[in-house]
Amino acid sequence: MRTATAETTDVTLLDLLDRVVDHGVVLAGDITISVADVDLIYLGLRAVLTSVERARELDLVALPGSTEGALDA
């Protein structure tokens, strides 16, 4: 799993998107985020995905704005 592939990154993002947009504590009643046509394109994969933290260790995901991730300290 050391080789980053666009396919694996896409799948990681889609699974993550499903979690963070549809689940979690709702603090404001009027949040509606529509992510249209996000069909799960997992076909053909046998990938084992990871948390973002683990993905960073495996160089699968570059976090935005920094190559060092969320912790800049």
Added chain:
Amino acid sequence: MPEYRYVYSIMTRDAPLLEGLKGIGGGPVEAIWCGALAAAVSAVAQPEIPPSADNVLRHEAVVEALHHGGPSVPVRFGTVLPDADAVRRSVTLRREQLMEDLARVGDKQELGVTALWAERDEGDAGPEGAEELQGLASGTRYMLARFREHRREAELRERAAGIRRDMDRALLPHALDVRSLVLPSPGIAVRATYLIEPGRIGRFERAFEELRLGCPELRMLLTGPWPPYSFVTPFRGPAREAARPAVCGSG
């Protein structure tokens, strides 16, 4: 320029906030205290944050970092409130539920398991079926096609329900709870999420691997571990808490 507060997680008041943790837009992640609870927030310039890959990854990176630091429950992506008082009001309104969620799942993680059909059933009548349909009146042809479609879906649903039973039999002994959907779309047999004690993740992963090897007719996908998004108390309706004053500790 106005500043809003983007909320990532709810923690206990004494939970550590990691120094240097950057939020969406690059601002520092800070705590807003409210009684025994704290909300981890960062300032953003807009009231709506689009679910771009960058934003979703940043949200998740912050939520994961906080979850590694101690018990916390993840807040849904896109939660932006006007100011610190609005955050306090919102947390206060849900204090009991948040305390309960923190105690129940705050130190747990979840793993996602998706079972896909290895071969997609496209649902064609096939050459023989097409020939058979050609000899019929258009209304009959339509009804017969609909009937076949329903029958195929019922068969798929039954097979998918069996797969869910097999998944739970293999994986639930290593988990605390499960949420699952049978046949959420034609290509997916089952989507499930299991709540796990962090110390049991290795055992769960080994059980998953055995299950996957024993199901050559499926493509099985394991994701995570994630913070316990799927096991917080579900949202139960609109809650606009406009100008109500906050009743909580300072912070």
